[in-house]
Amino acid sequence: MKARVLVTLKSAVLDPQGKAIEGALRSLGVPGVASVRQGKVFDVELDAADPAKAEATLKEACEKLLANTVIETYRIEFVG
């Protein structure tokens, strides 16, 4: 079973990478980008076939490790 976990910064948290990218895009002459925020994506392959169990596993993975909930939020998506 395949899943995707998206970890993004909470909106109140400063994102230096996003800021730098905005600046770089501007100086590269890419027009019309108002803002960029960078996050992480994890493509996870799971042994479980049961979606409920898979979801529980991923939740545990996020809470324990993948996201730092002080600054980040996460979202779990199932792909195919």
Next chain:
Amino acid sequence: MKARVLVTLKSAVLDPQGKAIEGALRSLGVPGVASVRQGKVFDVELDAADPAKAEATLKEACEKLLANTVIETYRIEFVG
């Protein structure tokens, strides 16, 4: 207009980060994770309201900066 850009490593490319996370999940006792690959996600806000134009802008941003097309592939998604 909001868009999401997903940048992931091409499948044959070594992903040291994913590997380290797999190991960490294992030792944290999170069961049933067969493999993890880590990528980046960019949440982009665009001035353009025209989807075709927005797509063109994002493509340019990816090719020029967001993705390292030698080892990465990217995907553009429009969110709401």
Next chain:
Amino acid sequence: MKSAVLVFPGSNREGDAARALTMITGSKPAMVWHAETALPAGTDLVVLPGGFSYGDYLRCGAIAGRAAIMDAVREHAARGGLVLGICNGFQILCESGLLPGVLVRNARLRFICREALLKVERNDTPFTRRYAKGAVVRFPVAHGEGNYTADVETLKRLEGEGRVVFRYVSPGGQRDDTQVLNGAANSIGGIVSEKLNVLGLMPHPENHVDPVVGPTDGRALFESIAGALERA
């Protein structure tokens, strides 16, 4: 005094920390592998050294923050034992919940190795007793993710409780947020726990202890610890 230096896969300044401790406190620390579940009996000081634990993949310090040994470190800290986290060690302390906040990529996104000036904001901690209050010291930094961030309330609390121990300053000794190396909130270089027994800092005092290789402003930090433990 008995100190323990933790070693995680990917730690790389554990030797520097051990050398500084040995040189200044006169006793050699125990090197403790991350997979251990207990600290050596009678440990007074735990040092989390610099490096790239687990490659700093995922987030710096994240994986190490969840290592087996960290439960023992938490207990040690809860008992009032001293804990010093330097650079990656600071990152690990934040990730493990022993200190608030988090360290993210430097504002300019580049790794930076440079001598930095820091103001010693208080000298009533076990780590800073041998510095004058307000003294400006020179410690090197060597990090790519030293940009300290926390939410507004946490920052307010830290400042209100006077828990910022080291702050990056300009040569004049003034806090100067435009001069910071890494973009850290409030120019924070190091913070201490509520009970003052856990210190995390990004710069490397252990690399400025030996006149052969540079200034020696870091010595007093280790002397402070030794002194504090002697008195205790």
Next chain:
Amino acid sequence: MTSFEPKITPELVAEHGLKPDEYERILKLIGREPSFTELGIFSAMWNEHCSYKSSRLHLKGLPTKAPWVIQGPGENAGVIDIGDGQAAVFKMESHNHPSYIEPHQGAATGVGGILRDVFTMGARPIAALNALRFGDPKHPRTRHLVSGVVSGVGSYGNSFGVPTVGGLVGFHTRYDGNPLVNAMAVGLADADKIFYAKATGVGLPVVYLGSKTGRDGIHGATMASAEFGEGAEEKRPTVQVGDPFAEKLLLEACLEIMEAGCVVAIQDMGAAGLTCSAVEMGAKGDLGIELDLDNVPCRETGMSAYEMMLSESQERMLMVIAPGKEEQAEAIFRKWGLDFAIVGHTTDDLRFVVKHKGEIKADLPIKELGDEAPLYDRPWVETPKQQRIDPAALEISATIPGALERLIGSPDFASKRWIWEQYDYLILNNTAQRPGGDAAVVRVLDGPKALAMSCDVTPRYCEADPFEGGKQAVAEVWRNITAVGARPLALTDNLNFGNPEKPEIMGQLVGCLRGIGAAALALDFPVVSGNVSLYNETNGRGILPTPTIGGVGVLDDIDTMATLAFKAGGEVIFVVGETTGWLGQSAFLAEILDREEGAPPPVDLELERKNGDFVRALIDARLVTAVHDVSDGGLLVALAEMAMASGIGANLLAPEGINPHAYWFGEDQARYVITVASGEKAQVLRQAEIAGVTLSKIGATAGDRLNIPGERPIVIDALRERHEAWLPIYMGAGMM
């Protein structure tokens, strides 16, 4: 399942970089048509990188011996005795092409490779250096390359935990499509505990250690093989990704099993991975090797024998383990979280046998794979000599201060702080001389001994006169090491050239090698390791000939170490050596007059030695307060660097009987600037007389400006600002 393998066609042979006559050689050697896997093995063993087929003949002329040389060229790295039972282990290697394709990963894996070379020998890396050459700053790709290469070098070394203490960075349009990334590593080992690739003992396990094997870096024939393999859903990148974390674990694990006496032979898997490492271990030990690829830890599914044999996945090692030590070795590797697999054994039949899924994929004579590699005596022509430049014939409008300011702010001379501050140069707490000096100085253990190291070359000289340029590169490195007070002991070279099939290029290689050899011999500075990188060409135009030299020397007492910063006002400034005003191929000529012409400065090796020994003796006797060698940019640039490093200025004397521009900016060799406290002046003059060394007083330190009679004063702070400005502004202009 019998895997399908492509037929051997002339096209396939060509795609493997083998010439028709080379293929004939293979047929004759094995008496039949090779299998696809065997063809891959031959292509790996017989390419330029592994076989040195174009350069081998000429490399033979290099002096490689001295009483202190423990291991010369031919192993993973050179080894020299530095006294007190300690050995320095070092080498330099290029990662030019990969760095052009993907600068960050290319440079990172270059650093990873050279570190592995050093710790394969049983040494713990204590320092890294890097020599970088980029194209014209105005070239559209240059900024991207600088940014990527520097972050790659830094990220790998920083994470691995080795201080990056020195290097060089140059720009020239001739590197536009061919940046050079030469990485050097220096390690420390007990002199009696060096490990080698040579296998001994029949029937011993051959063990695979480290990271898993993927399809990384399978070159040339990949396009062909991709059509046959599985999972070709996207165009396969041949880029290797470095994992410094894995390498750090590999280092610790390797040193631990070496210490535990488990290792008979060890070889890292670098270029052409498993193939080169296995063949070398067997061939050096006069043993056969049989590999069973079913046991190779793979990262990807369905890898063929061909792919496993040619994979260049990083952070891997091959070892022959001592009898009965397998379990202990395995436990150590598992503790570090690394793969450990027995993938074969040594045999007594001198065959290299590769098995996969019950099939024999290769069965080749192991010695001949290396020994019978083609060796070419390629035709070469000598580079035509150029005229000596007469300063009087030059039209110079720039004032001397104006020219200095322009030079010091130009890409080649501007401060490289923006770069080296991205490298951790302090870790291990032994860096006594940081980037910015003539040579880096790294304390050995707890001292007082230290190693001095430097890398250098002046490609402009090499192009104008390969022989003199080769000599000069060695002399300059020797001088840099001398200028901190150390005794130069040995060097490593990294020969970066264009296409050797062109007689002019081959002439550059031959000329430079002769020059390097002559200087190494005259200066007792033998070559103990090196690397050759050829075919650095774009659109038929070669790079400037760039034989980067990396040197190591020993400083017995770190307390005597000299630095280049002026120390105080009121001290006498002397120049050691003769100043004739040699402007041919000088930086002044190139940068200020936009002319890269003339004969480069000749190098008098006897004089180099005499002047260098003199300076070293002064340092040793603590008679000098600051020392800097005079290299490109000439006397005034050297003085400016000493002033900028300290904030102290100087009142300089006007030259007599010599064109002032040529005097201040000429690049005569074998020179040093030294400062002497006034009390020691007489003593120093006497020493010079005894040694027969030319010593000229050129001024005294004072104030915060450089004052040249008849010229406007040069304000040091302003000069420093210019010096520091160029690179950050350049790098900041386009990107983050």
